[in-house]
Amino acid sequence: MSVKVVLGALWGDEGKAKIVDFLAQDIDAIVRFQGGCNAGHTVVHNDNKIVMHMVPVGILQPEVKAIIGNGVVIDPIQLKKELEELKEQGVNTKNRLYISSTAHITLPLHLFLDAYKEKQKGKEAIGTTKKGIGPTYTDKASRIGIRMSDLLHPQYFQNRVLNLIRQNEDKLGAWLKKNDVDKMINNLLEIGKELEPLITDTPYLINDMIKDGKNVIFEGAQGTLLDIDFGTYPFVTSSNPSIGGAITGSGVSPQKIEQTIGIFKSYITRVGKGPFPTEMEEETAQEIRKKGNEFGATTGRPRRCGWFDAVLGKYSVMVNGFDSIAISLLDVLTNTDKIKICTSYQYNKEELLRIPQEQQLFSKIKPNYIELPGWKENITDIREFDDLPKNARNYVYKIEELLAVDVKWISVGPNRKQTIVR
Ligand code: GDP
Ligand code: IMO
Ligand code: MG
Numbered sequence: 001m002s003v004k005v006v007l008g009a010l011w012g013d014e015g016k017a018k019i020v021d022f023l024a025q026d027i028d029a030i031v032r033f034q035g036g037c038n039a040g041h042t043v044v045h046n047d048n049k050i051v052m053h054m055v056p057v058g059i060l061q062p063e064v065k066a067i068i069g070n071g072v073v074i075d076p077i078q079l080k081k082e083l084e085e086l087k088e089q090g091v092n093t094k095n096r097l098y099i100s101s102t103a104h105i106t107l108p109l110h111l112f113l114d115a116y117k118e119k120q121k122g123k124e125a126i127g128t129t130k131k132g133i134g135p136t137y138t139d140k141a142s143r144i145g146i147r148m149s150d151l152l153h154p155q156y157f158q159n160r161v162l163n164l165i166r167q168n169e170d171k172l173g174a175w176l177k178k179n180d181v182d183k184m185i186n187n188l189l190e191i192g193k194e195l196e197p198l199i200t201d202t203p204y205l206i207n208d209m210i211k212d213g214k215n216v217i218f219e220g221a222q223g224t225l226l227d228i229d230f231g232t233y234p235f236v237t238s239s240n241p242s243i244g245g246a247i248t249g250s251g252v253s254p255q256k257i258e259q260t261i262g263i264f265k266s267y268i269t270r271v272g273k274g275p276f277p278t279e280m281e282e283e284t285a286q287e288i289r290k291k292g293n294e295f296g297a298t299t300g301r302p303r304r305c306g307w308f309d310a311v312l313g314k315y316s317v318m319v320n321g322f323d324s325i326a327i328s329l330l331d332v333l334t335n336t337d338k339i340k341i342c343t344s345y346q347y348n349k350e351e352l353l354r355i356p357q358e359q360q361l362f363s364k365i366k367p368n369y370i371e372l373p374g375w376k377e378n379i380t381d382i383r384e385f386d387d388l389p390k391n392a393r394n395y396v397y398k399i400e401e402l403l404a405v406d407v408k409w410i411s412v413g414p415n416r417k418q419t420i421v422r
Contacts, residue, residue: 001213002258005246008223009262009316011231011270012241013296013303015328015411016263017041020057020219022409022419023261028214029065030058031206033249034239035221036073036106037131040297044415050089051297054079056219059086059093065209067098067202071239071249073136074099074148075106076191099195100202101149107161108184110135112175113168126235127272129298137238139164148199151192158185203251210256218246218257224316225270232362235274243320262322262405264313266330266395269303271296275362278306278342292332307340307369310402315355317405326409327396331418336374339395342367343402372398380413385422 006023008014021043024030032054041052045060052059054074059066068074086093110132117134118125128134139145144164150157165172165181209216222241225231230242239245247254267288270276280288285305288294294303316322333339345352345365356362375389382388388396388410400407410420 001210002215003210003218003252003256004216004259004261005218005220005243005257006261006263007220007243007246007320007322008226008241009264009320009322009325010223010268010312011225011276012221012223013040013269013271014223014263014265015326016220017043017052017057018328018411018414018416019261019263019326019409019419020217021045021060022416023217024058024061024064025416026215027058027061027064027217029067029206029209029216030056031067031069031202031216031218031250032056032072032221033069033218034071034241034245035237036133036136037075037078038129038133038237038298039221040299041219041221042297042414045089045091048089049414050086053082053298055082055086055093055097058217058219059097060091062092063096065096065098066093067206068100068103069202069206069250070100070102071245072100073104073106073133073140073239075132076151076188076195077108080191080194097198098200098202098205099148099198101147101199103148104136104140104145105148105151105188106132106136107146107164107188108179109165109168109172109175110139113171116171125273127274129272129296131298134238139167142167148195151188152196152199154189157189157192161185206250206252207256210252218250220246224319225312230319232274233359235272259323260321261408262316262320262325264308264325264327264399266327266333267308268306268312269294270306271299271301271303275359276304276306277312277345277362277365277367278309278340280305280307288332292329307342307367308399309342309367310399311342311345311353311355313399313403317403322405324406324408325403326411327399327407328411330392330396330410331378331380331412333374333395334379335376338371339374340369340371341398341402343370344368380418382412383417383420385410385420388420
């Protein structure tokens with residue numbers, strides 16, 4: 001039996017899906033526990049690129065059970081589309097996809113509210129994915145949210161939706177003018193009927209599997225620096241992508257987790273606004289963006305690019321207690337003459353070895369870098385660590401030393417097989 005949690009260590013898009021897909025080859029079940037359609041998890045399956053948003057990546061393995069846990073927010077309309085796309089790709093999800101009865105629902109009006117709130121914020125906008133994530137979690141916390149099981153009780157569902165609309169009425173004027181509420185409710189109830197066989201009490205399901213000695217992976221979305229508690233608030237998402245989310249979003253006790261794995265990119269990217277101490281100057285960023293195809297998997301936005309930041313890295317290792325980590329997209333750094341790693345921050349005359357908890361400070365600090373020599377050899381076909389160019393190995397050793405954690409996987413390309421295991 002093994003229970004592993006795989007988490008994004010930075011600001012999301014660390015290549016989690018690629019590593020999860022690699023690790024999922026010998027598992028029984030996979031669980032998503034937070035986030036929703038904001039996630040864009042890219043895998044290459046039978047030479048096709050597939051981007052998953054709500055369905056756990058493990059569904060691509062024929063026998064694996066895929067579970068959408070209670071902490072995920074589900075947009076039923078998008079989920080239906082995602083399932084249709086999977087079918088088109090030849091992935092049969094029948095009898096092995098399960099949806100938590102207590103997962104909250106993102107309604108079309110949450111998407112409107114997301115865009116509306118961003119507009120209201122003006123210059124302070126977060127740059128959300130506009131998938132309704134913040135408003136759905138807001139309504140969950142306000143205890144006016146709607147859950148998957150509510151879809152199975154038409155009258156109750158209708159009452160809840162009408163109540164939710166009433167509570168948000170001051171902001172929904174334009175939406176209400178353009179949309180027919182009854183039509184929306186009926187459409188969702190129809191989808192609810194289709195999803196009914198999948199809706200179940202996932203805390204029991206997951207715990208029973210663990211009790212039966214099954215191999216289970218928990219697939220995180222977003223990343224620790226986007227965590228509503230531990231991230232760069234307010235420029236964060238509305239859930240806990242760090243380790244705590246795996247527990248509250250699934251109903252599994254922390255004692256059951258045997259391994260926590262952090263996914264780092266060999267550099268850093270961020271989409272949306274907020275502080276980013278090691279952000280590269282635009283010319284270098286453009287090169288990396290081109291080589292790494294750094295455009296949002298969900299929104300298509302160009303990702304901001306920066307150098308590896310060991311201060312953030314150490315913080316992420318501490319908060320999550322990573323047992324080991326993976327470094328992805330190492331191939332993208334090929335042909336970079338000098339590779340920088342941030343080892344501390346400078347705030348006026350003071351050197352900081354920890355990330356500032358006040359956000360006002362965060363945008364004022366400057367990174368202190370060390371520089372490592374790069375390599376020119378193509379590494380995308382390398383499968384053994386010892387076959388990597390010396391400078392690539394040294395880069396990995398340096399990250400290991402700075403973060404004081406083992407680098408167990410190195411990804412050198414988007415395909416499952418382009419993975420080095422140490
Ligand atoms: P996730 O959200 O963390 O799962 O990551 P995304 O799917 O949003 O972004 C990662 C991108 O990098 C995707 O386009 C992947 O196909 C790609 N990718 C993953 N690992 C590697 C790698 O080692 N090398 C290269 N070149 N691309 C990779
Ligand atoms: P995966 O799982 C990268 C970012 C948005 C924005 C902030 C809040 O693919 O790594 P939200 O829509 O969640 O309210 O947006 O969080 N964000 C992501 N960035 N990867 C993601 O998911 C993200 N999900 C949200 O860009 O800055
Ligand atoms: Mg992504």
